[in-house]
Amino acid sequence: MVTKERLVVVDDPRSWTADEAVSALYAAHWRRFVGLAASLMGETASAEEVVAEAFVTLHGRWNRLADKGSAVAYLRTSVVNGARDVVRHRVVTDRKRPLPDPEPAGPEEQAVRAAEHRMVLGALDGLPTRQREVLVLRYQGEMSEEDIAAALGISRGAVKTHAHRGLSALRTAMSREEQQ
Numbered sequence: 574m575v576t577k578e579r580l581v582v583v584d585d586p587r588s589w590t591a592d593e594a595v596s597a598l599y600a601a602h603w604r605r606f607v608g609l610a611a612s613l614m615g616e617t618a619s620a621e622e623v624v625a626e627a628f629v630t631l632h633g634r635w636n637r638l639a640d641k642g643s644a645v646a647y648l649r650t651s652v653v654n655g656a657r658d659v660v661r662h663r664v665v666t667d668r669k670r671p672l673p674d675p676e677p678a679g680p681e682e683q684a685v686r687a688a689e690h691r692m693v694l695g696a697l698d699g700l701p702t703r704q705r706e707v708l709v710l711r712y713q714g715e716m717s718e719e720d721i722a723a724a725l726g727i728s729r730g731a732v733k734t735h736a737h738r739g740l741s742a743l744r745t746a747m748s749r750e751e752q753q
Contacts, residue, residue, distance in 0.1 A: 591635035595628055598644060603628075606652045613656035623659060627651035696746035704739030707732055 589597070603624065610620035627648050631638075638644065678686065697705055703725070710721045718736075722729045 589641070591632045594635055594641070594644060595632045598631070598648065599628055602645060602648065606648060609649070610652050610656045613653065614659055619659055620656065623655035624652055626655055692747065692750050693743070696743050696750065699746055700739050700742055703727075704735045704742065707735040708739045708743070711736060 606624045606627065607617065607620050610623045611617045614620050614623070630651055631644060631648055635641070635644075638647065697708065700708070706725060707721055710716045710724060711718075714721075716724065718729050718732045721732045725732070727735075
C-alpha cells in the first residue's frame, strides 16, 4: 500500500506500480470524477460504478499506458465515455420498456368494449378469407408484412392490397352497424 510519504517522495508516476498509481490517483481524484459522472448521468450510485470501472481499467492497462503522466486524462475520458454509455443504455431500455397496464375497466366500460368487440368480430367474419387472415395476422398476431407474406405464401404487395381492402371493408361495415 502506498503511504502519503511515499507519494511525496515519488514524484515521477512512470516509476509507480499499477497498485501505487491507482491508489494515488484514487485518493486524489475519486470525488471529482464521481461528481463529473453524476453530473452527466443525473445520479450518484451509477456514477460511482462508472468511476470504479475506470480505475479498474486503468489498473489493468497501467503497464501498457504509453504516457503514464496522462493517467488523469485517461481516467477522465474513461469516466465520460462510461457515463455516456450508461445514459445511452437507459435511453434504449426506456424506449423498449413496455407501457404499464391500464387501470382495470369498470363494468360499464367492459360492457361497451364487449359490444364493440362483438361488432368488430362480426364485421371481420364478413370479410373474404384472405383479407381476414391478413388483418388478423397483422393486428392480433403483430406480424410484419414480410412475415405475413411468408406465412400465407403471397407477395408483400398482395399483403398490402388485402390489408387495405380489408380495412376499408371493415370501416364500411362498422359505420353501417353504428347507423343501425
